[in-house]
Amino acid sequence: MERTFLMIKPDGVGRNLIGPIVSRIENKGLKIVGAKLMTVSEDLAKTHYGEHSERPFFGELVDFITSGPVFAMVLEGENVVEIGRTLVGKTNPAESAPGTIRGDYGMTVGKNIIHGSDSVASAEKEIALWFKEDEIIDYSLVNAAWVY
C-alpha cells in the first residue's frame, strides 16, 4: 500500500493544532503507521529542504523548522500521496482553499503549518530520512472495509 510523509511544522505544534490535524487525517480514512514528536537537527533540515538550498529564503526555512518540535507522520492508504497533498492544500495559504489544512489554519507561506510529500518518489525518500524502519508499524484497521 502507498505511503506518504506528513510533518506538522513548529507553528502548527505551537498553535496546538496536532489534534485537529490528526483528526482530519483519521476522519478521511488514512491509516497512521508512524508518528512522533521530535526536534529537527540542522543537518536533517538542510537535507530535507536540500532542493531549496540556493533560494533566498533557505536560511530562514532551516531556522524555522529547527525552532521548535515538529510532529512527523507516515500515512498509508490507496493514492495517499495525492490525497495527503489535497488535505494539506497549496504552498501559499492565501491560495489554499477553505477545508484544506493550510487554507483553514495558515496565513503566510513562511508559516504554512504542515509539509506533505509531493510525489511517491519523494515520499519514499522522506520516510527513509525521517523514520527508522522499526518506527513504522504494520497493522490492520478493522474499519478498512468501510473505506475501500
Ligand SMILES: Nc1ncnc2c1ncn2[C@@H]1O[C@H](COP(=O)(O)OP(=O)(O)OP(=O)(O)O)[C@@H](O)[C@H]1O
Ligand atoms: N517565498 C517563500 N518565502 C518563505 N518560505 C517559502 C517560500 N516559498 C516556499 N517557502 C517555504 O519552503 C517550503 C517548501 O517549498 P515548496 O515549494 O517545496 O512547497 P511545498 O512542497 O508545498 O512545501 P512543503 O515542502 O513544506 O510541503 C514551503 O512549505 C514554505 O514553508
